[in-house]
Amino acid sequence: MSSKKGKRQIRNKISYNNGSIIQSALVRISILIFCIFLVLYFYIARIYWEKEVYDRELELLTIASTVAVQIQGNLDDIITFKEDSSLPEQEKREAIQSLLRASLESISQANPNTYFGYHDNDLDLVCSLFPENDVYLLPDTLFSEQFTNPNTSGQPEFLFDEELTAWDGKGVIGVTIPIYDHDRIIGHIWTGVKADKAIFNSYLDYAKVLVLGIIVWLLVLLIIKWYLEKIELSLDNFSQMIVESNFQDDQIISGFPELRPVFDRIKGHLNKLTELNAQLEQSNEKMFTIMEGIKDGFYSLDKTWRFTFLNKVTKKNMKKEDLLGKNIWEELEDNIDYLTYDKLQEAVRDKKPVHWEAISAQDNKYYEYHAYPFTQGISVFFRDITESKHQEMELVRLERLNLIGQLAAGISHEVRNPLTTVRGFLQMLESRSDSSQNKDYMEIMISEIDRANDIISDFLSLAKVNAERVKKENINDIILRIFPMLQADAFNSDKEVVLDLDAVPEIELNESEIRQLILNLVRNGLEETPVKGQVIIATRNQENQVILTIEDQGKGIPQEIQDSMGTPFMTTKETGTGLGLAISIGIAGRHKARFEFETGESGTTFYIKFPVIS
Secondary structure: OHHHHHHHHHHHHHHHHHHHHHHHHHHHHHHHHHHHHHHHHHHHHHHHHHHHHHHHHHHHHHHHHHHHHHHHHOHHHHHHHHHOOOOOHHHHHHHHHHHHHHHHHHHHHHOOOOEEEEEEOOOOEEEEEEOOOOHHHOOOOHHHHHHHOOOOOOOOEEEEEOOOOHHHHOOEEEEEEEEEEOOEEEEEEEEEEEHHHHHHHHHHHHHHHHHHHHHHHHHHHHHHHHHHHHHHHHHHHHHHHHHOOOOOOOHHHHHOHHHHHHHHHHHHHHHHHHHHHHHHHHHHHHHHHHHHHOOOEEEEEEOOOEEEEEOHHHHHHHOOOOOEOOEHHHHOOOOOOHHHHHHHHHHHHHOOOEEEEEEOOOOOOEEEEEEEEEOOEEEEEEEEOHHHHHHHHHHHHHHHHHHHHHHHHHHHHHHHHHHHHHHHHHHHHHHHOOOHHHHHHHHHHHHHHHHHHHHHHHHHHHOOOOOOOOEEEOHHHHHHHHHHHHHHHHHHOOOEEEEEEOOOOOEEEOHHHHHHHHHHHHHHHHHHOOOOOEEEEEEEEEOOEEEEEEEOOOOOOOHHHHOOOOOOOOOOOOOOOOOHHHHHHHHHHHOOOEEEEEEEOOEEEEEEEEEOOO
16 A cells, blocks of 8 residues: 555656646747737738728729719719809809719619718819718818818829728728819819728628637647647656656557657666666675674664664664664663763764773673764674673682682691691690690680681682592582581571572582582571571572572672672671682682672572583
């Protein structure tokens, strides 16, 4: 569904963009055609008007010629009336009008919309007017003025004044023809019509052409629109074909061959891009496989401190899913220690690789970090070095123990011999002394010499590398044999020792040393456990290991003491020698066992993990 929606959005976007181009082209073409149409409108209107004027002038010329023939036929009578001096001018005009009425009346009836008359130059009067009694033919009208001017050219003259406001403001179209008496012009015939009829006819004819032109214009626009929509559809299909990389459909290109060069070039680029994308994807998969396969943690951040990549080690270490795209400081605020925060900021600020070691605030383990800034952000490698740190500290501790052991082995013989001699003489003096007070003193001195011998023995045990006189033993049996002694110690201090023993296999043990290890740890635990508290001794069989667990309910071991745990003479007790824990760690080491502990406010738990060798 998401893919279809995406394609639909792409298609809509393409159609919108193409539509805007097509619409713009259609608007421009429409404006261009309209401008052409407007120019043609005025041009053709002028042509139709001039044609109508020409037709009217030709018609008027024909009528004027007919009237001229009639007047020429009556010219002798007209001259007679004009030369009769007994007649006033008005009577002469009426006589000429009466003379011409009969012959011109028929012409007037045949052309009812045409005005014509005869103007005599000698009399300077219009001697004949048709139609008679028309208001527009009165002497003081503008129409009359246009035709009373003598025609002196000797040729027919056309009169056209479309700007005249007379005659209903429609203008006048007319023709004048001179009348000759032998070679002398004695007057002229004029004919005329009002221009409104010509205007109406010209606009009527043009209206027919205009309607036809509009229809043609609309048809042209529709055809153009159809072709543009076809082009739009082809471009849309072409774009969609490019987006979907569907190069098998040649129908679009065959229908739009102009796109062939563009199509071939785009196809080449897309094929190359597809190949490069495949190579890039393959490289990314290899890189991803490598990053996921390494045992070190790796993650990368962008400039806004958001995760862009995390391998599975990082996800497991951070104990959070879906960190991709999220801010490290917001998501892991409680998991990032101050040193790591400062070092990451320093690497980004100085644009230089930074390396450091820090204890994780999340799991209290040692980690080694390597941060490498780059243009888009920073990448970080880290690995758990807790084991190597512990081994390093163990090596330092063993070196100290070895040095002390060698020193103890060197001086034990020289110290023990004098102590043995002193102890012998004290025993002799004690047996011979009659004073009970002296005997008490001597017993105290003998016990102190024995204590000194025990300390020397403990020193000598630190120098041992391998356990001696080992045999197959079940550690549960050793615990049960010393349990009454432990119960007695606990009872004396109003505390309790609890056993939680699972079935475990036999392993190679030196019973004497294991007894000493258990006694040391349990007695230390009893000293730390409050009254009514418990010390729990447990055994477990897990992953080819026999695990001895001794748990107390004390206040825990302070952090400053934890780093020097097992160092000889390091103690927080007023009467302690600081050798008990060191001896216990040494015993575990000689048995190839791992000595670990967990401590907190609710107490401390020691784990001695013995290997089970088949």
